[in-house]
Amino acid sequence: MKVGIIQFPGTNCEYDTQYAFATLGCETQILWHKEESIPNGTDLVVVAGGFSYGDYLRSGAIAKMSPIMKALKIFAENGGKVLGICNGFQVLTETGLLPGALKRNEGLHFISRHHHLKVINNDNDFLRHCAVDQVVKIPIAHHDGNFYIDKDGLQSLYANNQVLLKYTDAQGNIDNPNGSVDSIAGICNKTKNVFGLMPHPERAMESLLGSNDGRAMLEGFIHA
Amino acid sequence: MKAIVNVFLKNGVLDSQGKAVQHALTHHGFETVQDVRVGKQIIIEIDESDAVAAKEKVAHMCEELLANTVIEDYEIEIQA
Numbered sequence: 001m002k003v004g005i006i007q008f009p010g011t012n013c014e015y016d017t018q019y020a021f022a023t024l025g026c027e028t029q030i031l032w033h034k035e036e037s038i039p040n041g042t043d044l045v046v047v048a049g050g051f052s053y054g055d056y057l058r059s060g061a062i063a064k065m066s067p068i069m070k071a072l073k074i075f076a077e078n079g080g081k082v083l084g085i086c087n088g089f090q091v092l093t094e095t096g097l098l099p100g101a102l103k104r105n106e107g108l109h110f111i112s113r114h115h116h117l118k119v120i121n122n123d124n125d126f127l128r129h130c131a132v133d134q135v136v137k138i139p140i141a142h143h144d145g146n147f148y149i150d151k152d153g154l155q156s157l158y159a160n161n162q163v164l165l166k167y168t169d170a171q172g173n174i175d176n177p178n179g180s181v182d183s184i185a186g187i188c189n190k191t192k193n194v195f196g197l198m199p200h201p202e203r204a205m206e207s208l209l210g211s212n213d214g215r216a217m218l219e220g221f222i223h224a
Numbered sequence: 225m226k227a228i229v230n231v232f233l234k235n236g237v238l239d240s241q242g243k244a245v246q247h248a249l250t251h252h253g254f255e256t257v258q259d260v261r262v263g264k265q266i267i268i269e270i271d272e273s274d275a276v277a278a279k280e281k282v283a284h285m286c287e288e289l290l291a292n293t294v295i296e297d298y299e300i301e302i303q304a
Binding site: 057058061062064065093094100101103104105106107108148149179 | 233237244288289290292294295
């Protein structure tokens with residue numbers, strides 16, 4: 001399993017992501033944003049978290065103009081798997097690879113803490129090792145995590161089982177930290193090969209550090 | 225030629241920053257404040273002689289980068 005991890009100026013979760021996938025036995029490679037192609041044989045490309053271009057203009061907006069994004073679009077259109085975490089999720093919505101947009105948190109604060117999430121759909125690579133309604137604990141760390149989508153878009157997400165995760169409390173009751181529509185924390189595209197979420201599964205790999213719930217999620221991408 | 229671009233959240237998309245500013249103003253005694261919207265202004269110097277062509281180009285910039293049309297609207301003013 002070969003994982004490429006995109007690095008923009010301002011990305012800061014690329015090495016955590018590399019550690020997480022290396023721990024799972026994957027071959028990993030950091031891909032600088034000026035690259036114009038995705039290396040042959042790459043199974044999964046992760047758009048890692050951070051503050052690409054200092055979040056100038058809008059989070060993820062300037063990153064979408066980088067040369068590697070054209071290659072990523074083609075990779076995704078050909079069925080390649082893509083995972084956007086936090087700033088990576090923002091980049092994927094800005095690029096149009098995922099629907100909706102991420103606005104400033106409703107309470108205007110940067111939020112950095114562990115949060116519980118409930119699994120909504122697991123008929124996809126990302127969450128196939130998790131059970132529907134399972135509650136996981138994953139760190140969140142964002143200022144612009146307020147997921148917005150219009151009514152028609154939301155209906156279409158539900159109709160196609162594209163809603164992956166919702167913010168909840170430990171019991172699985174809705175607990176919305178940032179004002180996201182329907183408390184949505186993560187989604188995928190219609191063809192279920194592009195995934196995006198605000199929480200950081202790559203930071204939940206060791207129970208010593210508070211949670212290893214991210215392991216089962218990332219392991220879903222690995223097919224023997 | 226100069227282009228002034230104003231970008232605001234669309235009507236119906238909650239403007240949390242605008243609401244926070246509105247509350248701060250009313251709590252400071254500006255009781256007649258009814259609504260506040262916070263947006264951004266982008267000023268572009270552009271080497272074009274035709275205002276219509278300039279506006280068209282800037283509109284393209286807005287669609288490509290300056291605004292996220294999922295949540296934002298934009299207005300363009302061209303100054304000679």
